[in-house]
Amino acid sequence: MRTRVMATLIVAAVAACASEAGAQSWSFPGLANAEFNAITPGGPPPPRDLTGAWDPGQAGIAGGENYFSGRTVAPFTARGKEMVARNQPGHGPFSAKVFEGNDPLTTRGDPSGFPRIVNYEFRPIRIVHTPNAVLMLYSFNQTWRIIWTDGRKPPEDPDPRWFGYSVGRWENDTTFIVDTVGMTDRTWVDSGGFPHSEGLRVQERYQRTGVNVIELTVTIDDPEIYTKPWISRDRMPLKRLPDNTDFLEQVYAASEVTGYKEDIAAKTKTQ
């Protein structure tokens, strides 16, 4: 009995920590695993509302040993094989030696682009609703996306952009669907060097399972590169932070990433 009381108190203390995390302070870096795990869905969510500060936790970062979290990559087409052979990533099944790396984000300081922004270094995010759009404000690289909800259709023949063109709609009171097209093929799908063409179409499903949790599923559909659609995020939970959480500025500046490349990575080369 005493054990149960003690365990309950500890769980409550961890939960209290999580709910207070970052409140009225600056530069919150994200929840520790125990804090993240202690947050439960809670009561029913408000309808058609993703407003708030959210943390995808360790799975969002998806580096190193967390790389495979929620990924089931489809086989490549011939064109896909040709494209992936050029990439020298730092993570995943095609990991290269660090001095050979050519990750556009971590060796040159290019933007993550979309969908990489939700597939790697997905750190705390703020979601804002406006009358005709949903704004996604990412703490990683201080980057934002506008998801138009004013009924417009995706563009037919768009000039490729780093973050593409996104439209959103509510499938029901708890599920928000985002369709995105028109991404430049200069970006990778994630940190594993998985390529995409400019014909890539991505669908994000944000399912709010409770007042404190949104589950995100991301589907990659690029017939030029992959033989079938595949899931890069499978019901990945985003957990709610206090609304007034100020996020750490987690920017990969070009001068810093190239500094690491020259100072450390280049010197690891063996003959």
Next chain:
Amino acid sequence: MSKRILAAAVIAAALLLSRAPALAHHGAATFDTVGEITIKGTVTEWVWSNPHSILRLDVKGDDGTVKKWSVATANIADLSKRGWSRRLFKPGDEVTVLIQPAKSGEPVGMIRNVTLADGKKFQ
């Protein structure tokens, strides 16, 4: 009693998980290293940056010559979660660093942990 042990194990596991350093940003396979060594030296610069922070230090060898090491660790968000900060080191600080040195033989490596002069350890 077994309940108590189980509860303690669960809590310990939770704490360990929350504290576990996200090792290197890049998998060990991508950074050719040879085992682990400990170096002791004087901090010359602490670069708080992404995707890796870098600690530079002067390490005096047995023959009195000084070698300039640059050793890397995680990004500022992951380090912040583990209690590191921009002000953790300043030039002149004496530190002991457990590193995985590069196989190339150059004075670079990845940090496993750092012990400050007062005995506090960061990983």
